[in-house]
Amino acid sequence: MLDSSRPDVRARGTGHAPSHHGELLQGCFADRAGARRNGLVTLRLDEPRTRAEFRPDPALRPGEVRVVPEDRVNTALAAETAVRVCARLTGRAVVGGRVLLSGGVPVGLGMGSSTSDLIAAVRAVADAYRISLGPQEVAGIAVGVESASDPLMLDARPVLFAQREGTVIEVLGERLPPLVVLGCLTGGGAAVDTAALPVDDYSDEEVARFSLLRQEIRLAVRSGDPALLGRVCTGSALLNQRRLPKAELPDLLGAAEESGAVGVQVAHSGNVAGVLFRADRAGSRTRAAACARLLARAGVPVTGVFDAPGS
Structure with missing residues (x-):
């Protein structure tokens, strides 16, 4: 049941995410039990970065999110997941909305553009719901949508990150x-x-x-x-x-x-x-x-x- 005592979703929410300059190390690493885990260490960049704005839109069906540019299909899926997660965590309504992306992360060069778009959009949705999702929650959404993710939802410390699991193998x-x-x-x-x-x-x-x-x-x-x-x-x-x-x-x-x-x-x-x-x-x-x-x-x-x- 929705909590009617809670304020409505904000008229808009904003979020941002950094990029990276490729990897310092990427490969396959055996853990203590001998199991193999793919992992990477990225060279993080504060700029360029992606900025996102989420605007609830009553013209869209509840839970539907459309993204500009329109080709960012995975970003739309991640934003829709974020809406459901945030609605569940806050007790507020599931809303439809639009995500507007801006920023200068080049696409296809290996700088984490898709992950950066996705994280910025998820953070914008969370901001509209007046909450903040933790790095593990954001990583889970990213891997669930794209099957792999860069560690751009984390802080700036260098980490060995399991990109297909969305978890930190080791803080270096x-x-x-x-x-x-x-x-x-x-x-x-x-x-x-x-x-x-x-x-x-x-x-x-x-x-x-x-x-x-x-x-x-x-x-x-x-x-x-x-x-x-x-x-x-x-x-x-x-x-x-x-x-x-x-x-x-x-x-x-x-x-x-x-x-x-x-x-x-x-x-x-x-x-x-x-x-x-x-x-x-x-x-x-x-x-x-x-x-x-x-x-x-x-x-x-x-x-x-x-x-x-x-x-």
């Missing part, structure tokens, strides 16, 4: 080592059809290598070692060549070595990539500029330079 530490990232694009910046990627059929040898990389990224984060983190990212990028090969990876590695970078990182399901420089030493941006010139000569588009958030 409080913040990344200090990094300057030279962003670039592989594959000409073309969108990647993630549904067409090979299944995650990792070999025993790969799982063993991922186990070592997990130990190293944990040590890199907790000791604040950018050089060790760079080696982990490079190792993960090389392992990813079997799943989503980057023709430009040799150029990235060559430019990284020549310009004094600590490593490279790539989106494991997209075409964004980065060359990593340690920010705790003078001249990191000068080295990044030199690397940008090397990549330009190799025909690799450069998108800009930024400090790794939280590092």
Whole structure:
């Protein structure tokens, strides 16, 4: 029964969500019982981000949500799920409404655009219902709709995240080592059809290598070692060549070595990539500029330079 003493749903609610710059590490990791769990560590970005506004609309049937842009089908499904969840938690009515998305997260580059849209919309619905859904609730909605999710509903701490379960496997530490990232694009910046990627059929040898990389990224984060983190990212990028090969990876590695970078990182399901420089030493941006010139000569588009958030 609805609680008539509670105020109605707000005329509108707002929400937002960050994006990411691909993965620092992605693979398959054995837990203590020997079970294998797919997981990833993303390079989170505060900007670009997605912003959403949810407007209840009595012209729509209860529980129906329409999204602008109209092609964001999964975002609409997630918002409809959020309406039902929020109505149940608050005792308020199930309403229909519209979600308006805005922001600049590129689609198909491996920057978490679909997850960012979805989270922003869910948060906007919750705001209209005057509640806040926790990260685990949001992750559950995301995985339920898309079968996999990036950890953008969490705080900025680096985590190993089980993207198909929506759960944290391990909190690696409080913040990344200090990094300057030279962003670039592989594959000409073309969108990647993630549904067409090979299944995650990792070999025993790969799982063993991922186990070592997990130990190293944990040590890199907790000791604040950018050089060790760079080696982990490079190792993960090389392992990813079997799943989503980057023709430009040799150029990235060559430019990284020549310009004094600590490593490279790539989106494991997209075409964004980065060359990593340690920010705790003078001249990191000068080295990044030199690397940008090397990549330009190799025909690799450069998108800009930024400090790794939280590092």
